[in-house]
Amino acid sequence: MIHFDDGVRTLVETAIRVIGPDAFKEARVFRDAFGRLGYCTQNPLSEEKAAELQAALADALGNWAYDEGTPVGPDSFAFDRLWEAPSRWEVIDSQAEGAEPIYVDLADRRIVGQDWVVVPERATDARPRRLVFWSVKGGGGRTTALSVLAASLAAESLNVLVIDADLEAPGLGSMLLEEHLVPKFGLLDYLAESGLVAWEDPDFAACVATSELTHKVGSRGLIDVVPAIGTATLAAPENMIAKLSRAFLEKPSEDGDPITVRDQLRAFVDRMAQRRQYDAVLIDARAGLSEFSASTLLGLSASVMVFGVDQRQTFQDLSFLFAHLSRLEQDAAERAEDWRRQIHFVESKSDKGRDGADFRNSLHEMLAQTFYEADEEGANFTFSLTDEEAPHMAARIHFDSSYTKFDPIADISVLKSDVYRAAYSEFLDRANAILLGRKES
Incomplete structure (x- = not known):
């Protein structure tokens, strides 16, 4: 079972496995007001790769997946709002021995507490x-x-x-x-x-x-x-x-x-x-x-x-x-x-x-x-x-x-x-x- 504190790491590891090590070079994680997580990228994904990522995120995150894991790209109506939202850095320590930490941009959408x-x-x-x-x-x-x-x-x-x-x-x-x-x-x-x-x-x-x-x-x-x-x-x-x-x-x-x-x-x-x-x-x-x-x-x-x-x-x-x-x-x-x-x-x-x-x-x-x-x-x-x-x-x-x-x-x-x-x-x-x-x- 995935809990709140496991979600970002799970999404990051899943996206890197599907897209590759540059998955977050021009992309960010977003978390909606309910805690659901999604992948937002400036680089459009091919239909095949988007479908593969959607299925992988839905499977890995379960109920924590935003829109059943569908990635948000530049053509999405929600892209500008998510890409321009205030963000903070999330540091994911790699499980691999000797590997560098992964720095991910996290846009944390909230019902209250947006000033944080x-x-x-x-x-x-x-x-x-x-x-x-x-x-x-x-x-x-x-x-x-x-x-x-x-x-x-x-x-x-x-x-x-x-x-x-x-x-x-x-x-x-x-x-x-x-x-x-x-x-x-x-x-x-x-x-x-x-x-x-x-x-x-x-x-x-x-x-x-x-x-x-x-x-x-x-x-x-x-x-x-x-x-x-x-x-x-x-x-x-x-x-x-x-x-x-x-x-x-x-x-x-x-x-x-x-x-x-x-x-x-x-x-x-x-x-x-x-x-x-x-x-x-x-x-x-x-x-x-x-x-x-x-x-x-x-x-x-x-x-x-x-x-x-x-x-x-x-x-x-x-x-x-x-x-x-x-x-x-x-x-x-x-x-x-x-x-x-x-x-x-x-x-x-x-x-x-x-x-x-x-x-x-x-x-x-x-x-x-x-x-x-x-x-x-x-x-x-x-x-x-x-x-x-x-x-x-x-x-x-x-x-x-x-x-x-x-x-x-x-x-x-x-x-x-x-x-x-x-x-x-x-x-x-x-x-x-x-x-x-x-x-x-």
């Missing part, structure tokens, strides 16, 4: 710079760290925009906005209505509010907060899940082409970042590998801080993401300005009595297996364990019991620099280097 197969937007030097906060699991202090960073920037008289993109577990708004300040709308409303309602200036203005907390600790900078949900949803909580189900959908454009969730989110962030002269935009992403995570991680031209605790499960779960990202197709120009360098790591809840070496070692081992390039000629993204410039040299946030129940509205002291610097200084130095170009101390 698009090359990430590279962070730019344009101001304000954007920083996304993400973790593979919740409970690692990601949102708390974002709030502390926002407070530290405001303490330097800088203006910050923070956006809660954790739609399924919103919290940033209630952390930084007292109840009377919560705006009418949040990001959820925009995404749920996108494609049907053209938001105007008053609508965008009604989904942001300025936190009063920093002024209570003497800061002169502003923290503007876009919550995930506003008072409209709080007043009608029965609509929350209904909005969620629509927020993650592609929407129709005027010309009929779909607007991806990634493009919708990007348009919203761009619009909100233009409201005033911000010095930084901080975005709290949904934890985990959901479809919406792809939009925030890969689609906002932002640097990304990946949070994790020193546990075996952290590195296992991160390996799923980075093994996937390593296969995204890039051309030479994209590699020259490598988006991989905008990913930074943070060890949260770090033990003050240890130097963080265990976390860095485990992170390096995982990245070396999934994300870093092999140390060979032509490689430009390879790092040794002790390389100080490497992504696995994670910044640390020390465990501090004062921040286990972070609620600055109830206890404003947690936003005072003399309190948070003890635990967050290393993280803040790294974030300031990313956002403001400062050297780390």
Whole structure:
């Protein structure tokens, strides 16, 4: 019996057996939304060879064969759509001793999650710079760290925009906005209505509010907060899940082409970042590998801080993401300005009595297996364990019991620099280097 993980190898081996070693020289594998696999080629096959391949694929793949194994060539109505679809590399290790791996172009068609197969937007030097906060699991202090960073920037008289993109577990708004300040709308409303309602200036203005907390600790900078949900949803909580189900959908454009969730989110962030002269935009992403995570991680031209605790499960779960990202197709120009360098790591809840070496070692081992390039000629993204410039040299946030129940509205002291610097200084130095170009101390 063929299972999902066996399918691509089975198709590749079958096509090479029927067509020969150049079967994928100008061809690709495609996988449809149900997981069925097919062979798409720019070179037309003879009727005899096409029939032979169709029969072989149908026999080898069974129910996993797209259109009973019929190959898709330039004359097929589906060819352009499949050939132009976003793709990633699939590496098939040859069973023959001493044989080279086979690199195959895989177009992964999906009902949802299409943003995962698009090359990430590279962070730019344009101001304000954007920083996304993400973790593979919740409970690692990601949102708390974002709030502390926002407070530290405001303490330097800088203006910050923070956006809660954790739609399924919103919290940033209630952390930084007292109840009377919560705006009418949040990001959820925009995404749920996108494609049907053209938001105007008053609508965008009604989904942001300025936190009063920093002024209570003497800061002169502003923290503007876009919550995930506003008072409209709080007043009608029965609509929350209904909005969620629509927020993650592609929407129709005027010309009929779909607007991806990634493009919708990007348009919203761009619009909100233009409201005033911000010095930084901080975005709290949904934890985990959901479809919406792809939009925030890969689609906002932002640097990304990946949070994790020193546990075996952290590195296992991160390996799923980075093994996937390593296969995204890039051309030479994209590699020259490598988006991989905008990913930074943070060890949260770090033990003050240890130097963080265990976390860095485990992170390096995982990245070396999934994300870093092999140390060979032509490689430009390879790092040794002790390389100080490497992504696995994670910044640390020390465990501090004062921040286990972070609620600055109830206890404003947690936003005072003399309190948070003890635990967050290393993280803040790294974030300031990313956002403001400062050297780390």
